Amino acid sequence: NAGVTQTPKFRVLKTGQSMTLLCAQDMNHEYMYWYRQDPGMGLRLIHYSVGEGTTAKGEVPDGYNVSRLKKQNFLLGLESAAPSQTSVYFCASRSGLAASADTQYFGPGTRLTVL
Amino acid sequence: AQSVTQPDIHITVSEGASLELRCNYSYGATPYLFWYVQSPGQGLQLLLKYFSGDTLVQGIKGFEAEFKRSQSSFNLRKPSVHWSDAAEYFCAVGSGGYQKVTFGTGTKLQVIP
Numbered sequence: 001n002a003g004v005t006q007t008p009k010f011r012v013l014k015t016g017q018s019m020t021l022l023c024a025q026d027m028n029h030e031y032m033y034w035y036r037q038d039p040g041m042g043l044r045l046i047h048y049s050v051g052e053g054t055t056a057k058g059e060v061p062d063g064y065n066v067s068r069l070k071k072q073n074f075l076l077g078l079e080s081a082a083p084s085q086t087s088v089y090f091c092a093s094r095s096g097l098a099a100s101a102d103t104q105y106f107g108p109g110t111r112l113t114v115l
Numbered sequence: 116a117q118s119v120t121q122p123d124i125h126i127t128v129s130e131g132a133s134l135e136l137r138c139n140y141s142y143g144a145t146p147y148l149f150w151y152v153q154s155p156g157q158g159l160q161l162l163l164k165y166f167s168g169d170t171l172v173q174g175i176k177g178f179e180a181e182f183k184r185s186q187s188s189f190n191l192r193k194p195s196v197h198w199s200d201a202a203e204y205f206c207a208v209g210s211g212g213y214q215k216v217t218f219g220t221g222t223k224l225q226v227i228p
Contacts, residue, residue, distance in 0.1 A: 041123070042205060042218040042219055043205065106159040107158055
C-alpha cells in the first residue's frame, strides 16, 4: 500500500517556466489537498478537491492551477513560475467519511526551487 | 475565519524531562483539533486528534493533549521526552464540515542529552 505519493521529489525551475506536480493516492479517498510549507509559516492550503472533477481555492491559490480528472490523482500546475513559489509542496488526502473517523494522510513532499 | 497560534517557535528540553507544547485556536463553533509531527525531510504524521467527547486525548508515541474550551487551547504533552522526539510539531484546526484544515506555524523541539 503506497499511500500518498508525489512526483517529482525535487525540481529546479527558471523564472517563467511551467511545470506540473503529481499527487497520487491508492486509498480511494474523496478529498485531496495541496499545501505549501515555508519556514516560519507552517502549511498553507493552496487548492483542494472534495471529489473527482471538483476543485476549490484555499488560502494561497494565486499562481497555481489544479485538476482532478481521476479520483486517485490531483495535479498542481505552475504556469509561469516565480521565485516566490520556491517552497516545499505537500499533498494530502482523506476519505471524506464521518469526521471522527477521518484522518489526513500526507505525501513525502516536493522541494521546488525557482531561480 | 479559523486560526491557530503556536507561541513557541523553538523549545529545548533535556531527554527524560516532561514536555508541553502550546496551541491556541480561534473558531466560532466546536473545532476539530489535531497535532502533527514532522521529522526533517519528511511529511507530516498525525499524533492525535480531538473531535468530541473526552477532552483528554491519547495519541501515538506516548503523547496526549487536552482540549480546554474556556482557554481555546489544545496543548500537547509528554511525560518523558526521548531523543527521537526531536522534530517539528504542528497544531491544526478543522472547520466547515472539516473540509479544510488550518495549521499553526509550528514548534521545533530540540532534545539534549
